[in-house]
Amino acid sequence: MATTEPTTVPSSDGDAAAAKYHHPYTPYDVQMQFMKTVYDICVRGDGQVGILESPTGTGKSLSLLCAALTWLRHHKKGQYEASLLSQVHDNADEPDWVVEQMLRQRRAELASKWERREARLAAARRKEKLAATAGASARAPDKGGKRRRVDDGPRSRAQRTEDEEDTEFLLGGSDGDGQETGAASELAAGDDRLSWLSAETRAMLEKAGLVTGTRAGAREMGDRLHDEDEDALGQDDIKIYYTSRTHSQLTQFIAELRRPQFPSSMPPGAKAVSAVSKDESPSVEPVKHIPLSSRQRLCINPAVARLGSVAAINDRCAELQKPQKRRKDQDQDQATTSKGCPHIPSANPADALLFRDTALATLPDIEDLYQLGHRLHVCPYYASRTALPGAEIITLPYPLLLQKAAREALGIRLDRRNSVVIIDEAHNILDAVASVHAASVRLSELHRARDLLQIYVRRFGKKLKGANRVMVGQLARVIQGLSAWLANAQESAMSTTGSTPGIVDPTALLKHKGADQINLFALVKYVQEAKLAYKVESYARYLESDTLTDDSEGNGRATTPVLHTLTSFLLALTNLANEGRIFYELVPGDGGQRPDSRLSYLLLSPTHAFASIAADARAVILAGGTMAPFTDYETHLFPTHTPDKITTLSCGHVIPPENLCVWTLAGRTAGTASFDFSFEKRTQPAVLSDLGAALLNLCTVVPDGIVVFFPSYGYLDQVMEAWKKRDAGSTGPGSVWERLQAKKAVFCESKGAASSDSVLAAYSSAILDDNKIKGQGKSGPNGALLLSVVGGKMSEGINFADRLGRCVVIVGLPFPNRHAPDWKAKLEYIASTGGENGAEAARQYYENACMRAVNQSIGRAIRHRGDYAAIVLLDQRFRSPRIRARLPAWIRGGMVQQSEDKGLAGMLGTLGQFFRGKKDAS
Incomplete structure (x- = not known):
């Protein structure tokens, strides 16, 4: 492990050292050592790992981005050269004049794409500067001076017909085994350029006539949504994924990102694009950055955002993207304005492209992204994905990187060629991995889930068909099994001779009424894809809205996403048995009532959960102010990496x-x-x-x-x-x-x-x-x-x-x-x-x-x-x-x-x- 002594003296290389990594200040020796280590790890690639410690106050975050982005620009320029060399290699048997002609054509093509992209982003920056100068921060009106109607969520029971209730809350649209049917499946097999859209959205677009169910139709919609993507030059470019614990820390990092300037990655033969202002040099290429976050932080639809919990917002968002059956007695205008979310990018393709270019041009943080989407009437959560191909650095909080399902939902694909992962504030990464995979459920929550399911079945039970009926029954049996076990354990623990809280055998949890014979994998998949938790809980809120006031105690309880909590716990039960343990304990009850009981799942080892990141990325860098001791990171996050793949560094402080x-x-x-x-x-x-x-x-x-x-x-x-x-x-x-x-x-x-x-x-x-x-x-x-x-x-x-x-x-x-x-x-x-x-x-x-x-x-x-x-x-x-x-x-x-x-x-x-x-x- 390399170490340095504390120093207060700037680097002996002075301004030349700052220029080497484009550091905005004169770096200290420890900063130079830190940047050199980060740069070398990125250069070597092929699964390299860095575990780096630099005390708070030594400019760690700024040093990280200077080294990583300097390497990135060098690497991109090298990629342009490599593409030209491959052209020569692939045509080695052709006459020299043919090869030369091909090279000129390829060079001109790369240069033209780069110039068009940079000019487009420069125009977006100029527009934003003018808007800021004019004070145009208020929400712009829609075309035609009208505001788009937003779905206000479930109306009260008095305002609904039985058919409307069925449309809103009845399970359907799935054959029960998790497979999509009909046009949605056909469209999903279409062009990869629509892969960033959910299956429900693709089906909705088809029904709306924006695409057809054919591959050609998928390609057509892809062209309409990405009419300038051929200029992005970013589809296969390397990405830097920078993650930290909280959004506030990421916001601070983005402020640091605005300090340095980096040289252009301009391909051979390209001309410099005019600068936005006198302060910018034509030889400087602004960094292209996109922040990612959850729907909870980015949703601009008030009817969805007000649901509060992440799970409920996710399900409601997906529900609004599903194709809706229109009743015969509805007129056309009512049908099209009362269903679906009006902010999805496909509904506003031109504004979605403007969102993409503005986001890539302006180094936004999460709040900027939200405000931009709000101003353009475009969903920031989905529209930010359209900017991913052109982004160089992508910032996101821990949970979105550490969960494979979250990465896939956001369109993040790690591979040994094109991804560098930087985890800042990584001292608690072991706990963070365990935390995002942890789950728990209380006996009181199971009782609430049982009540909600009974209410739902009384209303819709006779209309549930096939797999829907079977799966709802299986979920009820699982709830009964867990409730019976917890109730018995609670009575035993509260007795004078009761058992003490501790580890639970998972096979014993579901023995009641044969619940252990249920395939939890299939059940959890069904609950997630059918949006069962959302439908049941939203129906309960819909009923209680007639009898409960906003400040009533019962209404707060009604909005507790107990079925989502249960689903998370059942998902944890499907993990490998040797990786986690289930614990039982007594916990205080709500409002001073009798004690409650809880089952908790704890991930014992982060190795398997982190393996997809450790194995797939070109390089992984863990950085923090106090990373010592290092051995746990090596043992539990990178157990298969050989010593030559792991670099450790403990820097001294900049204080004397x-x-x-x-x-x-x-x-x-x-x-x-x-x-x-x-x-x-x-x-x-x-x-x-x-x-x-x-x-x-x-x-x-x-x-x-x-x-x-x-x-x-x-x-x-x-x-x-x-x-x-x-x-x-x-x-x-x-x-x-x-x-x-x-x-x-x-x-x-x-x-x-x-x-x-x-x-x-x-x-x-x-x-x-x-x-x-x-x-x-x-x-x-x-x-x-x-x-x-x-x-x-x-x-x-x-x-x-x-x-x-x-x-x-x-x-x-x-x-x-x-x-x-x-x-x-x-x-x-x-x-x-x-x-x-x-x-x-x-x-x-x-x-x-x-x-x-x-x-x-x-x-x-x-x-x-x-x-x-x-x-x-x-x-x-x-x-x-x-x-x-x-x-x-x-x-x-x-x-x-x-x-x-x-x-x-x-x-x-x-x-x-x-x-x-x-x-x-x-």
Whole structure:
């Protein structure tokens, strides 16, 4: 593993280094090393993997995109040259003058396509700039001055006829085995250029007369929707897929994407396209970027978007694209305006093309994409797919990349030639893979699902035919089987001799009434394709809309997508048995009612779920601020990759060495090891007393903000309770808690996200307003102390820069409870699959999970190159080489030698000198 020492000196290559990777600033040595590594991984390709660590504040995201896009432009230019060489090779037997003529023709063809595409995108940019200047941000009217009618969703029962109810809610359109029938199937076999449309949409287009059921008709519609796709030059171009945890992080990345400029990939013989403004160089080719997201974030149809849940929105969207039977007594205009979604790209082909070009030309984020679709009356979710062939970099959140079904739905195809995957903030990628494949269902949800299904069958049961009737009956039996098992388990667990929550044998779940004889694969497929969950739940909402007000408690319950939740759980049950486990547990009931019970599916290993990405992409790069330790990523994500396929890099920080002081406090006095926060010893009175004394002294020497991370919320509560008690017979100034409050304003994190936000705001204000208070001649605490939890709200994604985080204290080691059912199952699985070294592999995984959480907490401080802070590792176990080896390289480099043997007095002296030096320097 390559490492570098922290440095504050810009790269020795200076401006030349910046030009090499088109970095907008003068890069530092660590940035140059990082960019070179990313570039080399992309060049080698063929399944290369990079696991790269660069601390927060070192410009990691900007370095990632500069290296990757520089390589991409070089690669695309090389592809143009390679296409010309292949022309020569394929015609080696022809006379030279024939080959030369072919080359001229091919060169002119490539140049012409590139010029037309760039000119079209430049025109789109000019139009957007003019619109922005004119303030044309309001929604434009439709052609003819009329607004298109939007389906308002289910009307009340009084407004519906029985036939309308049947049309809206009755199951149909499937032969029951998941196969489409009739024209939809024929059209689906047509031209690949329509593959981005769903089968339902293709069938609807055929019925509307926009296409025919023939292959020629499919090609005709493809031409109408993509009348300029021959200019895209992107169908087979390589794509960079950039993913991060949240949309806010992706938005920040897109802001970074707008900083650098990259050279043109102009083919030989092409002419530079005129720039949009004086600030743009004709030799620069703007980056073509498309963000992807779910329907929940991009749907512009209010009748669909208001459904709330992702599953309900997905099903309603698909339902609106199905061909609808028109009653004989409906007039033509009513029939065509009351059914279907008016925003699908095929309904507005010209606007869809304008959407595509504008999106590719303007580096939009998700909000920009939504506003553009809203303005053009084009669905951003579907229209963004039309831009994929021409995009160079595609941004999307974790779940859309990590689930193969989601990738296929979005039209993402990974292959060894044409895809580079960059996963930023990848420190929690193992948990993210498990999370997107997790599922759970409660007994109360099963009861609700049973009730909904009974209501639906009472209304439509006699009209259900063939496979529809069989499948609805099978779903009812599965619900009965799961309910019976959970009810029995709940009664047993609540009795005095009841069983404890733990792992469940999946074969035992469905034995009731023969539900174990049902083919879950076929059932889940049917529920998904027939949109059964949506139809049943939307029918229930439709009935309850007559009797429930918007603010009624029952209406909120009615919109809970319990059948979608059940479907997700049944889908999880179809996974390979050795990859996951099912757990049973008691959980609190709603509204203080009796306890509920829950079944949860946990993915034990991410290997199989991640395999399609690891095996298919040209290169996969995992990058993060605190990736150490690396071994879990190699073992569990890339187990089949040979060492020569994996590159690891741990960069130093850009801060100077004197801006970081890392201290291991193993004991209160020199030479002792009294700070042992293991589970068995951490609540001992002496340990709690010594911890309070250490923090009181730290508050004396550390200015501004101190953030202390505890192993768990439960332990934090125990510590606070002990500190608030005044020692019997004490003649001192008060309890530990009172003395801490006298030195600094004290704040404490709680589990609720909303309360955490308010605590963080109060903590920040106490520090930032401190100088104002003292400037008014008032006395008060010196800064603030924040008590938080490793793995909590404050330990990830929070910026404690500058005065907000002059010292970070890690109290103990937050090892998970290895006796908890989920962790016990994980460790047993790793041990069983690790061969002779299985026990050691399980131990390493356990320790790595702990240290990843610690490293994330440490990373809350030192947020930019001018920042400085102290890190205190408060536990004698931080002496261990095994533990220290799992710390980031830049933290290990900042450790004070033999600090673990110098005790509290040594730490106070060193930190006092450290902060006095910073004060003098300022």
